[in-house]
Amino acid sequence: MSDHLALIIEDDEDLSEIFGQALTAAGFTIEIIRDGLLAQERLKEIVPTVITLDMHIPHISGDILLTQIRADDRLAKTRVVVTTADAQMGEATRGHADLVLIKPITFSQLRDLTARLKPQS
Amino acid sequence: MIDRLISISTTDPDDARRKKLLNILLLGLGVITFILIVVMIFSILGQSAQEGAYLVVYGGIALLLGMAVIFFLNRILPGRIAATLFLTLITGIMIFSDSAHDVSNGRSLFIFTIPIIMASVLLTPASSFIFGIVSSAIISVLAISIKEEPNSPAIAGYFLVALIAWLSSRNLEQALLELRSINLNLDKVVEEKTKELATTLSRELILAGRNRAILDSIADGVIVFDEFNTAILANPALGKLADVPAQGIINRTITDFIQSDLLSPATRGTLLGMLENPQAAGSGIRIDWGNKTLSTSFAQVRDTEGKGIGTVAVFRDVTHEVELEKMKNTFIGIVSHELRTPLNAILGYAEILKEGVYGSVTEKQKNISERIMANSSRLLHIVSDLLDEVQIEAGKLKIQMVSCNPVDLLDNLRSVMDKITADKGLEFITEIDPSLPPVLMGDPQRLQQIMVNLSNNAVKFTDKGSIRVKLSRLDEQNWQIQTVDTGEGIPEEAKDYIFESFRQVKAAATRQHGGVGLGLSIVKQLVELMKGKITVDSKVGGGSIFTITLPLIMPLEIESITETEKE
Numbered sequence: 001m002s003d004h005l006a007l008i009i010e011d012d013e014d015l016s017e018i019f020g021q022a023l024t025a026a027g028f029t030i031e032i033i034r035d036g037l038l039a040q041e042r043l044k045e046i047v048p049t050v051i052t053l054d055m056h057i058p059h060i061s062g063d064i065l066l067t068q069i070r071a072d073d074r075l076a077k078t079r080v081v082v083t084t085a086d087a088q089m090g091e092a093t094r095g096h097a098d099l100v101l102i103k104p105i106t107f108s109q110l111r112d113l114t115a116r117l118k119p120q121s
Numbered sequence: 122m123i124d125r126l127i128s129i130s131t132t133d134p135d136d137a138r139r140k141k142l143l144n145i146l147l148l149g150l151g152v153i154t155f156i157l158i159v160v161m162i163f164s165i166l167g168q169s170a171q172e173g174a175y176l177v178v179y180g181g182i183a184l185l186l187g188m189a190v191i192f193f194l195n196r197i198l199p200g201r202i203a204a205t206l207f208l209t210l211i212t213g214i215m216i217f218s219d220s221a222h223d224v225s226n227g228r229s230l231f232i233f234t235i236p237i238i239m240a241s242v243l244l245t246p247a248s249s250f251i252f253g254i255v256s257s258a259i260i261s262v263l264a265i266s267i268k269e270e271p272n273s274p275a276i277a278g279y280f281l282v283a284l285i286a287w288l289s290s291r292n293l294e295q296a297l298l299e300l301r302s303i304n305l306n307l308d309k310v311v312e313e314k315t316k317e318l319a320t321t322l323s324r325e326l327i328l329a330g331r332n333r334a335i336l337d338s339i340a341d342g343v344i345v346f347d348e349f350n351t352a353i354l355a356n357p358a359l360g361k362l363a364d365v366p367a368q369g370i371i372n373r374t375i376t377d378f379i380q381s382d383l384l385s386p387a388t389r390g391t392l393l394g395m396l397e398n399p400q401a402a403g404s405g406i407r408i409d410w411g412n413k414t415l416s417t418s419f420a421q422v423r424d425t426e427g428k429g430i431g432t433v434a435v436f437r438d439v440t441h442e443v444e445l446e447k448m449k450n451t452f453i454g455i456v457s458h459e460l461r462t463p464l465n466a467i468l469g470y471a472e473i474l475k476e477g478v479y480g481s482v483t484e485k486q487k488n489i490s491e492r493i494m495a496n497s498s499r500l501l502h503i504v505s506d507l508l509d510e511v512q513i514e515a516g517k518l519k520i521q522m523v524s525c526n527p528v529d530l531l532d533n534l535r536s537v538m539d540k541i542t543a544d545k546g547l548e549f550i551t552e553i554d555p556s557l558p559p560v561l562m563g564d565p566q567r568l569q570q571i572m573v574n575l576s577n578n579a580v581k582f583t584d585k586g587s588i589r590v591k592l593s594r595l596d597e598q599n600w601q602i603q604t605v606d607t608g609e610g611i612p613e614e615a616k617d618y619i620f621e622s623f624r625q626v627k628a629a630a631t632r633q634h635g636g637v638g639l640g641l642s643i644v645k646q647l648v649e650l651m652k653g654k655i656t657v658d659s660k661v662g663g664g665s666i667f668t669i670t671l672p673l674i675m676p677l678e679i680e681s682i683t684e685t686e687k688e
Contacts, residue, residue, distance in 0.1 A: 012462055018469030021478050085461050087566070091521060104465035104501050107472035 004118055007048040008032045009039045009065070010083065011057045015103075019052055019083070022110035027118060036060030043069065048078055050117050052110070055084040055093070063089075066096050079117045081110075123148075129196055134301065139200035143207060143243055147188050147195070150211075154181050154188070184214055204243035208236045208252065216259060225263035230275045233260065234282045241286035246294060253283035342415075342436035345422065348429065350375045350396065362415060362436050383411035395419040396432055407439065414443040453511045460504045468497040506639040509570075510622060513646045520650050522674070525565040527553050527592050533565075534572045534590060541580055547588055549576075554593030557600060562674040567647050568602075574640040575604040575667050582665070583608030595670060599653075602669040611659040619657070620645040644669075 006028035010016040016032045023030050028050060033039045036059040051069065055062035066082065069075050082093045085103040094100050099113060127144035131137045158181040161174050187210045195203035212233070219229040233256035241249035256279050261271035336343060342359030346352055352370050360367035363381065370378060375396055379389045388408045395402040396419060404418035416437045421429050474482060475490035482490070512518040531551040542549035572590060579588045586607025595601045611619060622642040648655045648669050659665035 012466070014466035015462065015469065018466065018473060021473050022469075025476070025478065085458055088517075088519070103461055104468055107469050107476065107478075 004028050004049040005046060006030045006050045006052070006114065007039070007042070007046070008052050009036075009057060009062070010034065010052065010054045012054075015054075015083075015105075018107055019105075019110060022107045023050070023052070023114055025107075025111045026115040028114070034058075036062075036065060039065060040068065043072070043075070047074055049119070050079045050081060050114055052081045052083050052114075053097075055082065055086065055089050063093060066093060070096050081114065081117070131200075136200045138297075139204060139243055140195050143195055143200060143204050144192065146239065146243075147192050147207065151185060151188050154184050157181050158185070180214060180217065184210070201244055204240075208240055208243065211239075212236050212252070212255065212259070216263070221263050221267045222269070225260040225267070226269055226272050226275075230260065230272065233279060237279060237283050238286045241283075241290035242293075246287045246290035249283040249286040249290070250280075253279045340437075343433065344370065344378070344436075345431055345433045346375055346396065347431045350432075352378060353431070359436060362410065362413065362438060364411065381410075385409065392417070396434070399432055407443070410436075412440075413438055414440045450511045450515045453507055458508070461501065461508075464497050464501050464504065468494055468501070471497065503639075506643055509643050510639050510646075513643065513650070518647075518650065520564045520567060520647075522562050522564065524560050525563050525568070526560055527557055528559075530565060530568055530572070531590065531592065533569050534576065537573050538576045538580075538588075541577070542588060545580060545584075547580065547583060547586065550587055550589040552589070552591050554591065556594040557592055558594070558673075558675060560675075561600065563651070563671070567651070571644050571647055571669065572602060572604075574644045575602075575669075578640050578667075579604050579606035579608060579665070582606070586664075594673065598673055599670050600673045602671070604667045605664065607664045610661040610663050611657065611665055612661055616657055616659070620655070 004027065006023040006026075008016050008019045008023065008030060010019055010032070011034045013034070016034065020030045020032055031042075031046075031048075033042055034057070036057045039057070040060055053062050053066060053069075057065075062082070062084070066080060069078065069080060079098040080096070081099040081101060082090060082097040083101050083103060083105055084090045084093075087102050090100045090102050098117065101110070101113070127141055127148065129137060129140045129144070131140070158178055161178045161181070164171075165174050165178070188207070191203055191207045191210065194206065215229070215232050215236075216224060218224070218232065219227070223229045233252075237249050237252045237256060240252040257271075257276040260275060264271045336354075336356045339356060340358055342362040343354070343356045344352055344359050345354035351372060351374050353372075355367045355370040357367045360370065363370070363378070364383065365381075375393065379392050384392075388410070391406065391408060395406065395417065399419035399421050402419055404420075406417045408415050408417055416439045417434065419432055419434045422431045422433050424430050471490045471493035473479060475487050475494070509518065531553065535549070535551060538549055576588060576590060583606045588607075589603075589605040591601075591603045591605070593601050593603070620641050622639055645655050648671070651671055653669055653671035655667065655669045657665060657667050
């Protein structure tokens with residue numbers, strides 16, 4: 001079991017499963033949340049190494065959540081990977097995210113990219 | 122009143138003239154005779170009358186009566202007869218107007234010249250000679266009757282007077298005839314011209330009416346401005362589109378016309394600009410007029426000599442079309458977006474299976490997973506193309522200018538194309554000309570898309586040989602992306618439409634090679650968004666060369682441009 005936590009914020013059941021598998025393969029312990037409000041609450045308790053953040057999630061939009069994460073000192077070391085199908089939206093968040101991935105995102109792509117975000121210990 | 126008294130209307134203008142002249146003479150002579158009678162009566166009453174005063178009175182009365190009879194005969198008989206009677210009457214009276222000696226040889230000889238001259242104007246010019254003969258006969262007979270010699274010089278004088286009267290009268294008559302013929306011709310010309318004018322006028326009226334009816338029944342709004350930008354023509358459709366009665370538009374200037382609350386200041390500016398320079402403005406410009414969308418075209422009106430005399434503007438209501446376009450774009454956008462998510466899931470699961478995440482797989486199962494991935498990718502490309510096409514059409518696709526490295530661009534291209542080309546047994550060559558700067562400004566994602574689309578297109582139509590992608594500097598201001606293949610080439614007639622959406626050279630190509638025919642269309646639109654241009658050079662059987670020319674912008678330039686903008 002790895003001590004690196006990856007939080008997957010993604011409302012689509014299948015994509016969250018695929019992302020989860022990719023991050024597991026990359027060596028992370030994963031947690032999946034499908035709702036913006038729940039994610040907001042959960043982020044007060046945990047400090048993930050990586051967050052994959054979908055822009056279109058229920059209750060709180062991804063970009064608001066991204067701003068909050070960036071404003072939180074506790075999460076200063078957390079790497080955020082924005083996942084979105086909207087290329088324009090992706091471009092808009094590029095300044096705040098560590099990585100922007102435009103859907104479709106493949107298993108191997110996410111696995112290989114996030115593996116690099118893991119601190120070498 | 123006098124004119125009514127002396128004028129007699131007849132069909133023969135010569136006769137009318139003769140009758141009128143006779144009436145004038147009768148009237149004049151009548152007045153003189155009347156005065157003479159009155160004077161004589163007063164002299165008789167005043168005992169100062171000379172011998173023969175009674176004779177003058179009776180003669181005068183007889184003359185008056187005679188002239189009255191002739192005056193009436195002149196109205197019913199031909200003028201010539203009345204004139205002959207008149208001349209006979211005065212000649213007869215002259216015989217008794219003095220003593221036989223004075224008439225034939227003395228002081229009254231001259232009075233016979235009067236009927237001679239009158240005859241030349243009242244009758245025919247030659248009749249002066251007849252009265253010359255008659256007068257000569259009268260004075261000769263009178264002279265013989267009182268046993269005197271006929272006065273030969275007087276007779277010669279009469280003939281001389283007759284000759285002069287004949288000559289002048291004949292000239293006068295000829296001049297009159299000429300004048301009349303000129304008049305007649307003139308009348309004819311006037312009549313013809315009047316008829317012509319009436320025909321033309323009625324034809325013009327019919328034509329104008331027809332044109333007006335056509336204009337009135339056109340569904341598009343039409344308005345014509347003169348060279349001072351005042352509306353001189355507008356049809357009812359325009360009134361409907363602009364929400365004002367068509368009559369209220371006429372004689373108003375363009376500024377008045379566009380001063381409606383339904384127009385934004387920007388739209389007003391556009392319209393004024395189009396009026397200023399209709400040719401440069403182009404046609405089918407869309408403007409918002411209240412809640413309507415109108416397609417507008419302006420054109421200059423020129424006379425037959427090519428001189429500009431105004432501007433005609435046509436407005437078409439395209440509200441419905443615009444709504445449909447928006448709906449289509451929204452629909453395709455939603456469908457594409459909704460398709461991408463499940464496709465992403467299929468692609469992801471297939472890959473997880475292949476990678477053995479859910480347990481080990483056989484070679485065959487791995488192979489099948491790869492087939493699922495390849496097909497999902499193809500489908501995803503089509504969906505992405507559709508989405509791009511819609512975004513470009515809707516003007517939503519923006520080009521991001523960031524600094525990018527040509528080496529990275531080609532590396533990324535190779536990562537996508539190496540496997541595809543190798544699978545088909547093709548050689549894939551990429552090269553960078555040393556003239557190209559190591560860093561340049563562009564949208565890496567879109568440049569990548571352009572190169573992938575062109576390369577994919579080349580792979581589709583090349584069965585053996587190679588595909589070469591070359592980046593180079595063209596000149597000071599431009600750089601180029603070239604793809605050269607050894608494929609089947611493009612027929613000449615197809616070069617016109619290969620860049621159109623949903624078009625492929627052969628319909629069969631779609632089935633054979635897949636795709637919906639958007640690849641090149643998107644490339645062209647992206648290139649145009651980047652202010653570049655694309656050309657194709659190809660021969661059937663001789664491969665194709667696609668050349669994209671893009672403006673070369675160095676990272677430094679962008680910074681300085683941004684700096685300038687900030688200032």
